[in-house]
Amino acid sequence: MEDSSKRIIGLVLRVLALGATLTAAIVMGTSKERANLYALSFEANYSDTPAFKYFVIVNAVVSVYSLIALFVPSESSLWRLVAALDLLVTLMLTSCISAALAIAQVGKNGNSMSGWLPVCNQVPDYCDHVTMALAAGFAAAILYLMALTASAHAALDEDDCC
């Protein structure tokens, strides 16, 4: 596989991952629903849950990083730094999607052993919105894992290293 096709695959994956992380951050950030329960009005917002806040922050940071990393020229030695940062970014993405999924699972099914009731019955639209954001975040994590493989492959195959 020559260098140009490798580089194109890496770029395509990074652009797709940029789109996925941006979607995840925006969709989660705009999830808000107001519900009425027995004359009590409460609002479900992503910022009520630290896991969802972490999810939005990590996805926003990763999308900015992807945008910057798209413009690193392939011949400079910064490419190895990009490969190392890709590993850290993939770590952050997987941990944030896993944390958000854990809390969302409690929100949907509750936890009878701890006396936590599910909240999706009261705010179904909020739950659907969050589910879409989580799906985008999951796609972002997988895409970034592939982009990490591509950039590590590109960074290691240089003949003039070390």
Added chain:
Amino acid sequence: MAHENGMKPDDQVEPVLVSEPREWLLLTLRVIAFLATASATLVMALNKETKKLVVATIGSTPITATLTAKFQHSPAFVFFVIANANASFHNLLMIAVELGGRKFDHKGLRLLFVAVLDMLTVVLASSGDGAATFMADLGKRGNSHARWNKICDKFDHYCSQGGGALIASYVGLGLLTIISILSTMRLVRLKPLGYQRAPVP
């Protein structure tokens, strides 16, 4: 290095395998990471606390119920145990490969497999840690908006043991990241010895 006496190309691989330096730093890090992830797995898997709590009071007689907090009650902690068990098994396997696997060099791709598996294990361990951290935070502080009460004020031993398991797994995760970067750099460092290409038959 192997050009004397007109050796055949496949004989050239033999001296390369013998002269690969043993990586003591990587091995030490793997042993420590194995201990960290294995202890995280065990500490969380043995996390259980039983308590008699007063549930209601009728007149002047309190009604007590025996409540148990186990790690299986929460899917996030189950995933944490499974992910750390996988990570410690991976570390054990890599230690065994490092110590005794020199002969099993399938087409020169052993180091590549090790590097790829290291990356996958780092990703798995980080997701296990993320889920368990936020579930533990939910148990410690509750969520007033969703009307989920905290449970750590009643089951403090369960919470502190879970916290210890989390810290051990963070140490394991940090070490696994360093190990992954080192084993990936090893691919490049040993490239002149022909490790990235299959030996010519």
